[in-house]
Amino acid sequence: MIRSTTALLAFALLSSTALAKAPDISLTTLKDVTKTLSDDSFEGRAPATPGEEKTIKLIADRFAKAGLKPGNGTSWYQDVPLVEITAKNISPMTFTGGKTPVSLAFSTDMVVGTNRVVPHVDVTNSDTVFVGYGINAPEKGWNDYAGLDVKGKTVIILINDPDYQTKTLDGDFNGRAMTYYGRWTYKFEEAARQGAAAAIIVHDTEPAAYPWGVIQGSWDGPRLGADSADGHMDQSLAIGWMQLDAAKKLMASAGQDFDALSAAARQKGFKAVPLGVKASVSFDTSIRKQASKNVVGLLPGKTRPDEYVMFTAHWDHLGICPAVKGDNICNGAVDNASGTAGLIALAEAYAKAGAADRSMLFVAVTAEESGLLGSQYYAENPLHPLGKTVGGVNMDSLNLFGRTRDVTVTGPGKSELDDYLARAAKAQGRVITAESTPEKGHYYRSDHFSFAKLGVPMLAAGSGDDLEKGGTAAGMAAAEDYVTHRYHKPQDEYNPDWDWGGAVQDLQLYYTIGRELADSDAWPNWMPTDEFRAIRDKSRAGQ
Template sequence: MIITWDKLVKNFILASGLGAILSLPAIATPSVMPQLDLTQYRTDVKTLASDAFGGRAPLSEGETLTITYLEQAFKEMGLLPGFGESYLQAVPLAQITADPNMQLDIAGMTFANGSEFTARTQRLVETMTLDNSDVVFVGYGINAPEYQWNDYQGVDVKGKTVIVLVNDPGFATQDPQIFKGNAMTYYGRWTYKYEEAARQGAKAVFIVHETAPAAYGWEVVQNSNTGTKFALVDADRNQDQLGVMGWIQHSVAQKIFAKAGLDFDTVKQQAAQRHFKSMPLKLQAQLSLKNHIERAQSHNVAAILPGSTRPEEVVMMHAHWDHLGTVLENGQPEIINGAVDNASGVAGVLALARYFKQQSLNAPLARSIVFSAFTAEETGLLGAQHFAKHPSVPTHNMVAFLNIDGMNMGQGVDYILRYGEGVSELEQDLALAAKAQGRVVKADPRPQHGLMFRSDHFALAQQGVPGLLFMSLGDTDPDYIAHKYHRGADDYDPNWSLEGVRQDLALMAAILANLANSNNWPRWLEDSDFKAKREQAGRE
């Protein structure tokens, strides 16, 4: 028998006696959380980021340990399962491991996998081949009518290999009249580059890596795109996906363009101008991408704290549970434990769940809160995408989606970061909660990094659900991005003070309490596909 989410909530209300205490005052908006158990928080981070969990890669023993840990924690709290009778949602994934010995050949020049290029595919094929594939340079690889920009105009890339630049022309020019200037748009994200190239019929894409516009070094590209990767699976074995998803080093691009009789850095500057014309390089690429494929189910995890009067209306509190697992570093296996990214966020979700469950015994919330942790964020928000298409609660019933992707493990600060500006009314909730703590809202100091599009809230935004991102990956630890992000050094540190955690969880609790007791539906402020989705659902 299938028990629906609504029925489970109603049964819980009857069994717990909440129906008899609905006249109690709503939970107060907290500015401090004296009940927050940082001892338990520290234990959660230390456990999730331990070598025993193996870097929490999807479809690994680390996944089994992680989802079991989360499921048991939610059960002990007394929260309801988030997916009918289960705390787990199956996410069908393919585990694709490419032959590390592959080589890329362009015009007789051979480049080494990992150190000079990366290549992978999401198609479920044992071999993906580029056989004398024509190479075309398409600038930033952007087709954006609203910005009067189309790098694909007048050039045929069907079945061909394209080379594109990372980020968007606004970053290159720093001109606020071009895209959004220094602030990255979604057109600058690597995910978009691959999606648009597939729509244009290209067979392969190689993005030119440069640290400043990419916002991370080559080591991050290498760790994130070599070894075993994951893909959602459709009925056609992902045949509509791009054939080869690749990156090349800046120095490799220079060699390729020199072979074509061009200076790469000069052409790159030209590509940032509005009337740039993409060009065939009159070179051919060869690559044999051999894959070992296994299909299995990964899992999203979620639990529900039912609301007392409007349980069908839901506020989401989230952090992705996965990280990179084990990768090869200088030929040796190294576990990438992801303590800050994102064991710290998962532990934060657990801490907030425990807090609100305890508070609800005397002051139940009007709306429900779903506490969730999704899989495969690090491979392109795959768990979030699956959840967005197969939600446990209709997306038009989701009030907001709060997302932690790395916490401030050190001392508290007098500000909170805001990612995006003028995007949704949730920015007002953030400002009010910060003010109650005596803090100010600080604009994202690195808008060129495009963090608005790089975590799980984005998958839900595409379905019209507004969100807030809470991330501290380098703002309070300047060494983090340079030496720890997606590297083996992102380990648990017993010397963390966790005062920043205490401070930020209190702020999130204030926002959650306000949203869960409000009648309001936060609106999108700027015109976008997100706003259109929300309007279609009648929530604007």
């Protein structure tokens, strides 16, 4: 069960741990790096472009100038193999054998693609099964695939968790707060582990946290993914989404009531329902392999150099994008030139202060905007063992609206890192607030998640909305203005009038947390009921 913010703070007050004094953070570094990385000459920093070459060289040069050592032997870089797959000549997805045939058109009714690196996909007359939320969570006594063999079959899956409609944070899956099991990525991963030939998620705006248009935009065109030696042949042949109305039509054809099935799926002990219909869909693919790079800097520890505290930020953005008022470069100044600048400024501060007991890792990852691919690759191919990585902080867009009285935690109560955050926030005179929309699963949508899912406790926290100048109303208005007018648009450009006070405040917070971790012998873990606890325990058992 998630601990309340009050409980977190009470725990922190009992601690007598002496906190490191946060140093000055170079405002010059923050401004110069952000301005340079978001200049038009970097062409939006898309992976595998000339903009990448300029970006990774700048980061490596700044790491070296700060006094770090290369994090990959003698190299600053880790190669990240990528593959771009574009589905084309997509047939309608059909379901036959029911009361009436059901045919779903691409984009309007459904989207479909594949992670397999193959030239053609053909799913023909595949038995179709409704598997509820498609969750297999042994630690929660929940298995929607129990007693079921879906090898070669098509599974229809609901998005989010079974208890997402709960208004509190109580429930088998943390109530309103989405867990890893609620994310669409997990649904596809589990379906593949179960052997499903095709996995189709039902889109519903509230539990998905975004409208159908977001799905269309993400699947109607090239999709960049991680490459692998086996071409991802262990994945389902076809994956995708269908509109809610299309799902209801399918269930009616199969003699089922969608609402009744959904209600049953929310109960523990739910049994999957064979629909008695057969699914078919086919399409060709074009394949383009490419390569990108993570940039890794290391500040060796003085007494336990084989133990690591990690800071991460993604350097990439969207590159050349649809033009708005004649501008077609998505510069990504806030997202995430600012976070990359923060990573470099932290590296400078730690190096200037001198080595801690443990080593510090600074990892600028690629292809976050394409699905956390750079961080996923590092986590699956770590340059330094994850079982020896204590924990860390991810920075995805800094606060450029000004200093705040609060710190917002994304995914509160997941790990003991909350206690480190509470102590550092108290030292700044700030209070902790939980995220306002936990049902959107933001913890699973940035690079810290790649490390978390493989056991490493990672903190996602930053400025809240309560600005020292203007209060919560001003903070919320500023955030809404950015999301509406600049986020993932060409208008996310450098502004010389930004107020960097909040960014510096947060970076000093991260510094304090990182230094406490690096100078201690503690190994903070996930909370006992968290979905990542068993993975961490296993990775640490061999150390």
